Amino acid sequence: MPKYYPINEEAAKRAKDMNSFSDYQPGSATAGYRAMVDEAYAAAERQKARVDPMYHDKIDALVDRYARKLAENLNERNVIDARVPSILISGGGNFPVTKKHKQNAARDRNYGEYAEISKLLDKIRSVGMGGISADDDLAVEKLTKKLEGLESLQATMKAVNAYFRKHKTLDGCPELTPEQAEKLKADMAQSWHLDKSKPYPAYLLSNNNANIRRVRQRIEELSSRSEFAGWTFPGGEAKINEAENRLQLIFEEKPDANQRQELKSNGFKWAPSQGAWQRQLNQNAIRAAARIDFLRPEDGTSPYQLQPFVKRENKEMSR
Numbered sequence: 001m002p003k004y005y006p007i008n009e010e011a012a013k014r015a016k017d018m019n020s021f022s023d024y025q026p027g028s029a030t031a032g033y034r035a036m037v038d039e040a041y042a043a044a045e046r047q048k049a050r051v052d053p054m055y056h057d058k059i060d061a062l063v064d065r066y067a068r069k070l071a072e073n074l075n076e077r078n079v080i081d082a083r084v085p086s087i088l089i090s091g092g093g094n095f096p097v098t099k100k101h102k103q104n105a106a107r108d109r110n111y112g113e114y115a116e117i118s119k120l121l122d123k124i125r126s127v128g129m130g131g132i133s134a135d136d137d138l139a140v141e142k143l144t145k146k147l148e149g150l151e152s153l154q155a156t157m158k159a160v161n162a163y164f165r166k167h168k169t170l171d172g173c174p175e176l177t178p179e180q181a182e183k184l185k186a187d188m189a190q191s192w193h194l195d196k197s198k199p200y201p202a203y204l205l206s207n208n209n210a211n212i213r214r215v216r217q218r219i220e221e222l223s224s225r226s227e228f229a230g231w232t233f234p235g236g237e238a239k240i241n242e243a244e245n246r247l248q249l250i251f252e253e254k255p256d257a258n259q260r261q262e263l264k265s266n267g268f269k270w271a272p273s274q275g276a277w278q279r280q281l282n283q284n285a286i287r288a289a290a291r292i293d294f295l296r297p298e299d300g301t302s303p304y305q306l307q308p309f310v311k312r313e314n315k316e317m318s319r
Helices: 009-019 028-050 053-081 097-126 139-167 178-188 202-223 257-265 283-290 308-318
Strands: 231-233 236-241 246-251 269-271 276-280
Touching: 009 028, 009 053, 028 053, 028 097, 053 097, 139 202, 246 283, 276 283
Parallel strands: none
Antiparallel strands: 231 236, 236 246, 246 276, 269 276
């Protein structure tokens, strides 16, 4: 059952009256909003039918977030549209040109937010279909399962190689089924299998071991995510938004052109829906922010040194 959020019908009527000669149909704004939400919920149900049930809570959370943010955006749009009448309604005499420019700027911002909200639909359709995203609530659980699989594979490859080294055959190897043993024999007979003394070449163990280290590092980073700390800098604040899995930079005034370019070159993007420059929350994001001088606290301290995970590492090294 879709969950709907309130639509301000009075604001919708005022917006209609300020921009059209036709009468507002009561309830039409709510009906339009609900139709959009219904489509989102239908897409969510289709996606849930395609993926493992472990992803269903995430899909439900995304579609609820879409419904909530869409209502907020549409309500704001109606408020903006009601600020200044259309020139067709008011006529050209004493038309408030300056106010109209401000209204148009607000509309552009609102439409930018709407575009960001619409991306949630794509996100719903992609849940469970790709790799493990850091903003997935089940990321640590999934990565842990992946790590267990990689470690099991590593142990199996080592055991099989040791068995072959001792017995000069794969027959009777307890780690392999007869079918797996025959496949390995066929592989060893191929010209690309240069080292005939090992069923599993050294590079396979090396690559798998590298994957194990990488997954372990990701688990550590995600597990320590709550240990990130925000800070204030002249003219703004660096905020840790764990709900969105983002490091967000909120400025009191719009950064100048040079500052915006430096933010972009360090991986930060402007998110109208959040009113912040942001990037995915991880240690690299903190390091990137620490490289930008105008993001340093007033005392000049590096934001990186303020992080709990850094303090913990320093403490462990001093033991």
